[in-house]
Amino acid sequence: MEGNIAELGKYIGVGLTAIGMGGAAMGVGNVAGNYLSGALRNPSAAASQTATLFIGMAFAEALGIFSFLVALLLMFAV
Amino acid sequence: MATEAHGSESSLVFHPMDQFKVTPLFGDGPVHWYTITNVTLWMAIAVVGVILLLVVGSRGRAVVPSKGQSIAELTYGFVYKMLEEVTGKDAVKYFPYVMTLFIFIVFSNMLGLLPLSFTTTSHIAVTGVLAVLVFLFVTILGFVKNGSKFLALFWVSSAPMAVRPLLAVIELISYFVRPVSHSIRLAGNMMAGHAVIKVFAGFAPIILFSGIGVVVTPVSILAITGMYALEILVAFIQAYVFTILTCVYLKDALHPAH
Numbered sequence: 001m002e003g004n005i006a007e008l009g010k011y012i013g014v015g016l017t018a019i020g021m022g023g024a025a026m027g028v029g030n031v032a033g034n035y036l037s038g039a040l041r042n043p044s045a046a047a048s049q050t051a052t053l054f055i056g057m058a059f060a061e062a063l064g065i066f067s068f069l070v071a072l073l074l075m076f077a078v
Numbered sequence: 079m080a081t082e083a084h085g086s087e088s089s090l091v092f093h094p095m096d097q098f099k100v101t102p103l104f105g106d107g108p109v110h111w112y113t114i115t116n117v118t119l120w121m122a123i124a125v126v127g128v129i130l131l132l133v134v135g136s137r138g139r140a141v142v143p144s145k146g147q148s149i150a151e152l153t154y155g156f157v158y159k160m161l162e163e164v165t166g167k168d169a170v171k172y173f174p175y176v177m178t179l180f181i182f183i184v185f186s187n188m189l190g191l192l193p194l195s196f197t198t199t200s201h202i203a204v205t206g207v208l209a210v211l212v213f214l215f216v217t218i219l220g221f222v223k224n225g226s227k228f229l230a231l232f233w234v235s236s237a238p239m240a241v242r243p244l245l246a247v248i249e250l251i252s253y254f255v256r257p258v259s260h261s262i263r264l265a266g267n268m269m270a271g272h273a274v275i276k277v278f279a280g281f282a283p284i285i286l287f288s289g290i291g292v293v294v295t296p297v298s299i300l301a302i303t304g305m306y307a308l309e310i311l312v313a314f315i316q317a318y319v320f321t322i323l324t325c326v327y328l329k330d331a332l333h334p335a336h
Contacts, residue, residue: 051160051163051164051322054318054319055164055322055323055326058263058319058322058323061263062255062259062263065259065262065263065266066259068262068266069258069262
């Protein structure tokens with residue numbers, strides 16, 4: 001089981017960047033949950049806000065995507 | 079055809095990322111920019127599908143629409159309403175571009191869900207071109223429409239004077255990061271879902287080798303079914319998100335003031 005230490009560090013780093021995607025999951029869940037609680041309070045206004053919901057989700061998700069990008073770069077480019 | 083990309087499946091040992099390999103359709107030489115590959119094939123199929131839906135769908139123009147015509151009309155109306163709501167009435171002249179983006183992406187995503195097919199949008203090379211084109215289009219349009227006033231997008235006039243330079247730097251970074259997040263969101267979502275399905279597909283035949291398969295095989299087949307249903311949803315939502323973000327960027331270009 002001898003290998004090089006750089007490879008080990010690389011895979012540990014890839015694993016650590018995956019935590020960032022968990023943060024994005026919390027963000028997206030927060031957006032959806034708050035939308036739902038707002039929509040249940042005022043259902044008549046809900047339909048007009050679905051576009052805002054998806055835009056908010058997309059922006060929250062973008063930061064998770066950056067950690068995914070870092071993971072990909074570590075795996076295949078470094 | 080696509081079986082070449084999945085050639086290793088017959089041995090029941092395969093890599094979940096094998097499905098994303100770009101292979102030439104004829105022979106197995108190196109891939110040049112003009113080589114006809116499975117990406118070319120599935121993009122062509124997507125284009126043919128779009129033509130079939132929209133051209134053949136709108137041919138009848140019946141008052142009581144047929145099935146094809148209703149789908150074509152629904153798609154058109156859906157994108158039109160989205161552009162009008164998010165960007166505003168004055169953006170309607172850019173509707174053809176937005177519609178092209180939406181329908182091409184939705185077709186590529188959905189075709190990628192067919193067994194043995196190839197998901198063109200799972201490649202950053204494909205989505206990157208789409209996203210960079212949107213970015214260039216929006217930036218050039220912003221400068222042509224507003225001139226130097228377009229730079230007001232980075233100067234948040236509603237913030238206190240002291241933090242405005244800092245905000246300008248943040249806004250500038252977030253502006254140039256747009257094509258990156260725009261493309262990787264689509265490619266990453268398509269790639270991740272398909273890879274997960276393949277991982278479960280790798281567990282499914284375990285019943286042939288070991289007794290634990292009595293539990294693992296039904297669970298993984300159920301998981302494939304569930305993931306597949308989720309993927310249909312994701313394929314549509316990601317096309318929707320890509321289009322709606324294009325609309326948001328268009329709005330920034332047309333009305334840059336904060």
